[in-house]
Amino acid sequence: MSENTSAQEKNEKKIILSGIQPTGVFTLGNYLGAVRNWRVIQEQYNCYYFIADLHSLTIHIDPQKRREQTRQAFALLLACGIDTEKSLVFVQSHNKCHAEMGWIMDCCSQFGELSRMTQFKDKSAKHPENINAGLFTYPSLMAGDILLYQADYVPVGADQTQHLEFTRDVATRFNHTYGETFKLPEGYYPKAGARIMSLQDPTSKMSKSDTNPKATISILDDENVIIKKFKSAVTDSEAEVCYREGKDGINNLMTIYSAVTGKSMDAITAEFAGKGYGDFKLAVGEAVAEELRPVRENFQRIMNDRAYLEEEMRKGAERATYIANKTLTKVKKRVGLLLEKR
Numbered sequence: 001m002s003e004n005t006s007a008q009e010k011n012e013k014k015i016i017l018s019g020i021q022p023t024g025v026f027t028l029g030n031y032l033g034a035v036r037n038w039r040v041i042q043e044q045y046n047c048y049y050f051i052a053d054l055h056s057l058t059i060h061i062d063p064q065k066r067r068e069q070t071r072q073a074f075a076l077l078l079a080c081g082i083d084t085e086k087s088l089v090f091v092q093s094h095n096k097c098h099a100e101m102g103w104i105m106d107c108c109s110q111f112g113e114l115s116r117m118t119q120f121k122d123k124s125a126k127h128p129e130n131i132n133a134g135l136f137t138y139p140s141l142m143a144g145d146i147l148l149y150q151a152d153y154v155p156v157g158a159d160q161t162q163h164l165e166f167t168r169d170v171a172t173r174f175n176h177t178y179g180e181t182f183k184l185p186e187g188y189y190p191k192a193g194a195r196i197m198s199l200q201d202p203t204s205k206m207s208k209s210d211t212n213p214k215a216t217i218s219i220l221d222d223e224n225v226i227i228k229k230f231k232s233a234v235t236d237s238e239a240e241v242c243y244r245e246g247k248d249g250i251n252n253l254m255t256i257y258s259a260v261t262g263k264s265m266d267a268i269t270a271e272f273a274g275k276g277y278g279d280f281k282l283a284v285g286e287a288v289a290e291e292l293r294p295v296r297e298n299f300q301r302i303m304n305d306r307a308y309l310e311e312e313m314r315k316g317a318e319r320a321t322y323i324a325n326k327t328l329t330k331v332k333k334r335v336g337l338l339l340e341k342r
């Protein structure tokens, strides 16, 4: 009886879904801005997290490297405390429903609306040599990811809110044309969601695909490397640790220190009053290294146990396929695809 009750309670929890591309080792930005919070919300919601390997095909990566990065990304989620007993964790391409749903969503997406997506414009300007159709229809595949699981909330950064709006537009149109099928997902914006900037150019965001290793903290960097990178972080010529417009470098370091220690900006200013940037940078480096130590240790343990990793991927794929298939079957019926008799 109590088992049934808790299963029922679990089913009544709202569904949260998010994905991350296997385009490199996660940065401190991914961690503080996304994954750390994913760990917290798994206590309250039914969370589905996946490695968006199909989305990563829109950029060229050596195949062997892509495989390795996908394995690593999966292991990193677990190392960051995403618990497969509480959350569903899987690799997108392991659930064939995504590709199938992606095509159906392509056919429900208009050329005009896809042309307006800023990510498409930005990425095609950045990589004029590879403006592939997948880059253009990236939002349709993403809409399919979300709608397949009837997600209530999608935690994404500001860069992805346009894609979420697009998802809601496609879902609304589909529901209108074919009858009520999809729940409309909402963005999930945590109160403490930090936006972390590059250590070398604090006006642009820290990003795992940045080619300058000094600009980003990888969540697998060891203590010495972390401290060294913070020491060489770009700041300003004043010597005052305070959060103020125009002090982008210091503001970023304060944001990081606050996110890791839980201290307020005022408390940080008081702590470093009369001290130089050197002391402050060292404190930030040490605090970050301490926060990331368990992640690094867990990661090594998980990567060394290949059988465990593969079994977790297999279980995740099986459950994800089971859930997604229900929506996909409904969608296929709605649009008039003839269902095969088994």
Ligand code: ATP
Pocket (backbone or CB within 6 Å): 019, 020, 021, 023, 027, 029, 030, 031, 032, 033, 034, 035, 155, 156, 157, 158, 159, 194, 195, 196, 197, 205, 206, 207, 208, 209, 210
């Ligand atoms: P890429 O460099 O491959 O484009 P990325 O590092 O920008 O990747 P994504 O895979 O696009 O990261 O994002 C994964 C999640 O991490 C998203 O929810 C995104 O909002 C969040 N995120 C990414 N970078 C930062 C950052 N610098 N600060 C806070 N959150 C971030």
Ligand code: LTN
Pocket (backbone or CB within 6 Å): 017, 018, 019, 020, 021, 052, 055, 141, 142, 145, 146, 154, 155, 156, 160
């Ligand atoms: N586009 C996202 C990754 C992503 C995603 C999703 C996030 C793919 N499918 C579905 C939320 C829901 C990114 O680059 N961060």
